[in-house]
Amino acid sequence: MTVIAVGAGATDRDYYLEYNITYTDTNNPANATGTLTSAEFWFYTTATGVKVGTFYGSSTSYTYRAGATIGSVTKGSKQTFTGLSFAVTIGDFIGFFSEAGALDGSLSGGGTAYYLSNDHCVAEGAQTYAIYSGIHGISIYATGATVAAVIRNKVLSYRREHIKRMEFHKRLLLK
Amino acid sequence: MYTEIEKSGIYVRDGLVALKFSFYCEPGDPRYNEHYVNVIDETSEAYKKGYSGKVDEHGMPDPAEIKTWIDSLPKRWQNNPFHNHFDLVSADITDMEIQQLMKKRLNDFGKAWSEGFASNVRGEACRQIDKGWDRNDTHNKTITTDDRCAIKGLDIAARADSFKRVK
Numbered sequence: 001m002t003v004i005a006v007g008a009g010a011t012d013r014d015y016y017l018e019y020n021i022t023y024t025d026t027n028n029p030a031n032a033t034g035t036l037t038s039a040e041f042w043f044y045t046t047a048t049g050v051k052v053g054t055f056y057g058s059s060t061s062y063t064y065r066a067g068a069t070i071g072s073v074t075k076g077s078k079q080t081f082t083g084l085s086f087a088v089t090i091g092d093f094i095g096f097f098s099e100a101g102a103l104d105g106s107l108s109g110g111g112t113a114y115y116l117s118n119d120h121c122v123a124e125g126a127q128t129y130a131i132y133s134g135i136h137g138i139s140i141y142a143t144g145a146t147v148a149a150v151i152r153n154k155v156l157s158y159r160r161e162h163i164k165r166m167e168f169h170k171r172l173l174l175k
Numbered sequence: 176m177y178t179e180i181e182k183s184g185i186y187v188r189d190g191l192v193a194l195k196f197s198f199y200c201e202p203g204d205p206r207y208n209e210h211y212v213n214v215i216d217e218t219s220e221a222y223k224k225g226y227s228g229k230v231d232e233h234g235m236p237d238p239a240e241i242k243t244w245i246d247s248l249p250k251r252w253q254n255n256p257f258h259n260h261f262d263l264v265s266a267d268i269t270d271m272e273i274q275q276l277m278k279k280r281l282n283d284f285g286k287a288w289s290e291g292f293a294s295n296v297r298g299e300a301c302r303q304i305d306k307g308w309d310r311n312d313t314h315n316k317t318i319t320t321d322d323r324c325a326i327k328g329l330d331i332a333a334r335a336d337s338f339k340r341v342k
Contacts, residue, residue, distance in 0.1 A: 069193075071182075082261070
């Protein structure tokens with residue numbers, strides 16, 4: 001199973017982003033194709049209406065691929081969310097939107113953050129983003145597994161269920 | 176440790192209702208201090224007044240000025256969740272089954288957290304979800320229409336206080 005990781009990391013950083021804006025970050029693009037199942041954030045102020053998603057594109061043109069609704073996120077420490085399921089393709093970037101709440105960002109380091117006003121974690125075509133000059137890395141991170149691993153796990157799960165069902169029928173026949 | 180339903184994270188997906196559980200440590204629990212944090216007081220007048228410093232041509236604040244402004248704001252202590260988890264449940268789930276699921280998740284994630292692991296690395300719940308979304312568990316055996324799921328989701332959100340501090 002290949003573990004997929006995308007994003008700069010949800011850490012306490014030295015700057016804070018404005019909200020009601022969609023951001024994507026070119027740091028640490030996805031290393032494989034599959035499903036993201038966990039997301040982490042570090043907000044400096046309490047966030048509401050948070051969505052996380054994967055984006056693809058280049059230069060200032062990015063397209064939302066898939067995502068998950070998170071809702072409110074508490075400020076002041078790394079907040080981890082599991083039980084998610086959204087698609088990621090190798091090379092994708094992580095992004096997010098919040099109605100309110102300032103995410104931590106870095107004034108130094110590599111990578112570039114892009115932004116566009118309003119919610120673009122929705123199915124739509126390519127959008128033109130602006131470079132957030134001075135911001136290098138935002139506090140968001142997501143992990144998951146490759147498609148093959150997810151399918152294999154599902155097959156194992158169905159197989160276990162099938163065996164359970166067969167045993168149940170066997171018991172019925174024996175009665 | 177205890178868990179609660181966080182109602183901003185309730186939504187409908189794949190004929191099921193997604194519930195968001197937040198898990199908290201209490202004083203005396205292992206690693207309590209990691210999420211008992213000093214944060215800015217968003218109820219303070221200084222915060223409510225807002226940032227009035229320099230912005231660029233797109234309206235984005237000047238990095239140095241907004242940092243100075245935020246650092247100057249009053250602070251207060253707050254107990255944050257050590258983990259948050261989404262579970263998909265059937266629209267016909269009972270309150271008792273929700274409570275049982277919450278206790279099961281608290282046990283799984285709480286154990287991993289107490290043992291020193293990142294909650295999303297070792298939680299038994301994560302392993303089960305990776306193995307096919309627990310689809311054959313009692314809590315999400317049946318799928319139904321989005322309308323029925325939405326009604327159930329709204330009902331749970333309205334009664335979120337019934338699922339406070341589940342241990």
